Amino acid sequence: MYLDRIVETKREETAKLAATLSIPQALETIAGMPATKGFAKTLTAGRKRDMGLIAEVKKASPSKGLIRPDFDPVAIALAYEEAGADCLSVLTDAPYFQGSSEYLQAVRQAVNLPLLRKDFVIDERQIYEARILGADAVLLIAAILTPQQISTFMRTAASIGLDSLIEVHSLEEMKTVLELELSEGVLIGINNRNLHTFETSLAASESLGKLVPEGVPFISESGISSVQDMDFLRNTGASGVLIGECFMRQKDIQAAVNALMGPVGSAAKEGGVSIHE
Ligand SMILES: O=C(O)c1ccccc1NCC(=O)[C@H](O)[C@H](O)COP(=O)(O)O
Numbered sequence: 001m002y003l004d005r006i007v008e009t010k011r012e013e014t015a016k017l018a019a020t021l022s023i024p025q026a027l028e029t030i031a032g033m034p035a036t037k038g039f040a041k042t043l044t045a046g047r048k049r050d051m052g053l054i055a056e057v058k059k060a061s062p063s064k065g066l067i068r069p070d071f072d073p074v075a076i077a078l079a080y081e082e083a084g085a086d087c088l089s090v091l092t093d094a095p096y097f098q099g100s101s102e103y104l105q106a107v108r109q110a111v112n113l114p115l116l117r118k119d120f121v122i123d124e125r126q127i128y129e130a131r132i133l134g135a136d137a138v139l140l141i142a143a144i145l146t147p148q149q150i151s152t153f154m155r156t157a158a159s160i161g162l163d164s165l166i167e168v169h170s171l172e173e174m175k176t177v178l179e180l181e182l183s184e185g186v187l188i189g190i191n192n193r194n195l196h197t198f199e200t201s202l203a204a205s206e207s208l209g210k211l212v213p214e215g216v217p218f219i220s221e222s223g224i225s226s227v228q229d230m231d232f233l234r235n236t237g238a239s240g241v242l243i244g245e246c247f248m249r250q251k252d253i254q255a256a257v258n259a260l261m262g263p264v265g266s267a268a269k270e271g272g273v274s275i276h277e
Pocket of ligand 1: 002056058061062063064191193198221222223224242243244245246
């Protein structure tokens, strides 16, 4: 599976991180930083539309290659903020997504929105690093973590003010995650992308969303690109969506967000406006 390759790379990266990031020192740095911005709360109680939006700053991906050649992370983040995105996701993985930690730092300086560090967390140090880079939340991917690791990482994140988006792709992963004690500040992400074929199907959010207990918010991720998709997802009970590629392919990002999500403060328009290329 492609994820295995990514995890292998993360093992090399985290071995290097172990030599440069000391947890006691990281804690000292964090103690002097401003409080985080409440990623999960912003998407639930504080969202601007009927569906919350995590808009992704994404240059490239394993499935699609280069998505946005004229990639300016700060300009993209500002356009998302102007369009009323609730939160942003910034890819920091370099080898597979052409992301960068520097992008996350630059976006933190430029916008006031809560930020998700989008990477492949396999080591606690990456969580401390995320906080120092300016993130408000981390992604924990159930497919690459043991249940014990998810619990520990979730608690570590919370202890330094970070929320967690725990991502599942399958029924088995969903069952595992639902057996854990999920604290406030935790969101479940249902990824519509099949990790073997890279194909996306919103049916994943429909079927797995039914298992999520009342009171636990979930986010539908990947492969969302039309008003019809949004209408479909509204009926699954999702609190919000995570969208990258569809917006990254548009020249006018702000207009694209408004076309897909509807104006701030109202439900999205019904009907067939598609912003597919
Ligand atoms: O995007 C990929 O090709 C990919 C491949 C392997 C693992 C993860 C991958 N994507 C990460 C994501 O979760 C998406 O960037 C995110 O959900 C946004 O999806 P999209 O709107 O389809 O760009």
